[in-house]
Amino acid sequence: MEHLGTHRHGDRILGGVRQSCGECEIRDLTFCSVLTAEEMERVRACRTEVQFAAHHTIFHEDDEADHLFNVTSGVVKLYKLLADGRRQITGFLFAGEFLGLAANRTYAYTAETVTAAKLCRFSRRRLVMLFDQWPHLEKHLLGIAASELIAAQDQMVLLGRKTAQEKMASFILKMSERAEARGQDGNPVTLPMNRADIGDYLGLTIETVSRTLTQLKNKGVISLMDSGHILLSRPQELDDLAEGF
Amino acid sequence: MEHLGTHRHGDRILGGVRQSCGECEIRDLTFCSVLTAEEMERVRACRTEVQFAAHHTIFHEDDEADHLFNVTSGVVKLYKLLADGRRQITGFLFAGEFLGLAANRTYAYTAETVTAAKLCRFSRRRLVMLFDQWPHLEKHLLGIAASELIAAQDQMVLLGRKTAQEKMASFILKMSERAEARGQDGNPVTLPMNRADIGDYLGLTIETVSRTLTQLKNKGVISLMDSGHILLSRPQELDDLAEGF
DNA sequence: CTTGGTCTTTGATGTATATCAACCGCCAAA
């Protein structure tokens, strides 16, 4: 659990930059992939590239939801807090992923960088106007929302019904799969977040995360190269552990 | 936790009925509320009303996702199972609510009636064709998906970080609020599902659900009229308990 | 009225994970 109030707002290091989308390396991972050249140009007009150092808040739960974002590099976490500071991280976002969907006028969660990160920031108002004109973009977004909903349900199964070991195994495997989906190496797995973040994502404490990792290591299914890099020695067994076999 | 395999498929009592949507009492609760009269007529053409007894499966995880549904009466639960039968209920659906959004070709969860229920069943293929023609409908659906995503995140907080008492208090209050949103009385609260379902929704056992309810009763914040009807004696205190004060 | 079944409640006990505490390794600042 992290303290409230520290790093209340991210130190934006770079703001207002408007470089070309043509050279965007992760375009195929984002909703931009469904845009024509002319559409891209109009989207670019409501875009600003922003950059933050690690551990800085991008927006805060209950802030006015004026912007939508695409992560272009680095890692972002989303979380909600209880009154006494207990924290639940609801997701980690990597390059190409989208954040900012809100049901009301305000954000439903806080977004904070895990590593240094760059994001494309869009004016919600202006982007929504474009959605109205391009149904295919809205359709794509609905697809994204549907996928996230499925993922959220998987996470509910994990939080509600899995043991610590099953949670850790599931987490490591998902991180591996997502790295591969981004075209990176899925083994060894890189875990850019610290143990507190992992715990708050899995509904565990720091200590249990640490102990569970050493258990998996002692079983021989993983090796800890260092605290942020895990080698999957026996991926199949890890998979079995994740599903409770 | 419920046994697998029983009631594998719902006994559909009434199938193929195509009555008018004009007399639909819950129209305002559904996506139909955004349709014009002509649009309604076209939607009706791809609709069948289906009816099931309590405790019967509407569709099964991994079934082909050929249909979308609106609940018109009764209560439906959605759940996922682990290999050994552990179950996580991801949601309860009441009159007016929508189900069937899928990311792939198959459903991501099983849907089963809690009480006897009626649903409007739509051909996915045909409804999606209508979405393509009516962007405002797709927009509305995106709004629904965004709301569900927020709700899913709240549920993650509950499952990952709340105590049994906080979970129960949150659950009772949410059921009350949702009843009011449907125009029903929010106090006393009706809980149409049994203790096993509540447990599998909150990540608890039957026994803990029962014990926690008696704790809340002994504190004087609720009264158990019978196992399915709860009187909120001190709603404000219940609210405090739900948020961990 | 009795019987048997299902659901709920309550009690006794067990255990997975949290909590409290210490220590280690690493790195950056002094």
Added chain:
DNA sequence: TTTGGCGGTTGATATACATCAAAGACCAAG
């Protein structure tokens, strides 16, 4: 080189909740 701080690991203990067990409430079938 030392010092202090942070993140991670490990150990001892506590506890919230699960598990195992039994009994009561209710209802439908006989």
